Amino acid sequence: MEKPKVAVIGGGISGLVCVFKLLELKEQNKKDFEVLLFEKEMRLGGTIETLEKDGFTLERGPDSFISEKPWGVELCNKLGIQNEIIGTRNENRKSFIVRRKKLIPLPEGFYLVAPTQMKAFLRTPLFSFPGKLRMMMEPMVPRNSSDADESVACFLRRRFGNEALERVGQPMLAGIYTGDPETLSMTATMPRFRELEKKYGSVLKGLLQAAENKSEKLKEAGGPRYSLFLSFKRGMETLTRALAARLPQGTARLGAGIKEISRDKFSGPWRIVLATGQISVADAVCLTTSARSAAGFLNNTSQSLSKKLGFITYESVATVNLAYRRDPITHTLDGFGFVVPRTEESVLVACSFSSQKYDFRAPEGAVLLRAFVGGAFGREFFNRDDGELLDKVKKELAELLGIKAEPLFTVLRRYPDSMVQYRVGHLELVKEIENEVVKCPGLFLTGSSYRGVGIPDCIADAERTAARILDYLNRL
């Protein structure tokens, strides 16, 4: 009997982890099957893209992964690249928010929109006095007894007031999801705040309690401790390169864009149709591309699934890396970067001071900045041509940071329709999608479109999916 075949579509972090885990499970379970990875581009890594140029290490896509969710660090340990991990620079822990064209430091102890250190909070010029009073009243706001999802804006306005939403909540969330808080789902994007409200009746009370518990735990804990944000000495691509290096030869097919996947009357093997017209067959198919692409592949197989996948929406973003000499920049750059509220009407959504956040990003005497552009409120800017967009970014950075020289070089990278928007009801929609997928045996979906956008979430979901694929193969 021929051994079963699994086709994984998309060679970003989700696809690579899915294949890596499948190979690990194959070994552990002494189960014989073949795994093939189909990637449209001529490189693996997807959104994770590091570029080394003139002594600078640039991230075009993600620049960090968080340590709070352990799956990233666990994978690094497994791959033997834990010594490559770097934490953020201790001396520059501040973050800034733009207010009236100036950079204001986020007060110490601020957790998204929740102030946990009163002294620092009361001194900040970020909020008006009535705005501060309203935020401090959060513990007195009655808890919402309904389990129904609500928008992030609704939740933050209800618990902390409009000023907290506009001046901090919206820009902080935009730095992660580049979305509109009026449409983003609270349960899918900020589940922790919802849980704290449920458990303690107040986010602030819950955070203070959690901080107490954490300091107790830290006293007891051994082993290495990481900062919240992590990267690698030679950039984020260290992770995807290490995964790619573990794939046996012939596993990954590059330049292999998929056009369609189908199956005869829901039985027999899956047919994978490539853009070239070539056809490959597999017993199980795992789609790790965006839900939007998946909807296209499945249109002729399950219209109801394809339609539901099509309800998941995306925003386009671009990153601009700018390398400067340090001298002509007046600002102290003593932080990780800044976010910009939409009320500032800026081209910038956020900017990381990459070389201040991590070591090994710029040569001595130089600085690397990375601007984030586009998203729900920046579609018009995203659509401008390269020259216009770069000029606007450079001009605004020069004004905000007091930069008196042109950059040494810039690198613009556009990611069209790349930022998934978990809109209100997202988790319900994912459940409905899962119910449809069950009707297509041998079909699996993972990737950032469904159960978490962060790299550790993608890793965890891809690993779980690989385990489900093995389970399916065992039942064939």
Ligand SMILES: Cc1cc2nc3c(=O)[nH]c(=O)nc-3n(C[C@H](O)[C@H](O)[C@H](O)COP(=O)(O)OP(=O)(O)OC[C@H]3O[C@@H](n4cnc5c(N)ncnc54)[C@H](O)[C@@H]3O)c2cc1C
């Ligand atoms: C600019 C930016 C910055 C980010 N910053 C961070 C960050 O700092 N930290 C963090 O945790 N997360 C960050 N994210 C989110 C995170 O990078 C992504 O959620 C994650 O990398 C998604 O991985 P993925 O494998 O699911 O998808 P992708 O990386 O998008 O991979 C999908 C792959 O499928 C391939 N593909 C598409 N269509 C086809 C086809 N028809 N046939 C075959 N292959 C196909 C693509 O070429 C791609 O390689 C950021 C995202 C962006 C866009």
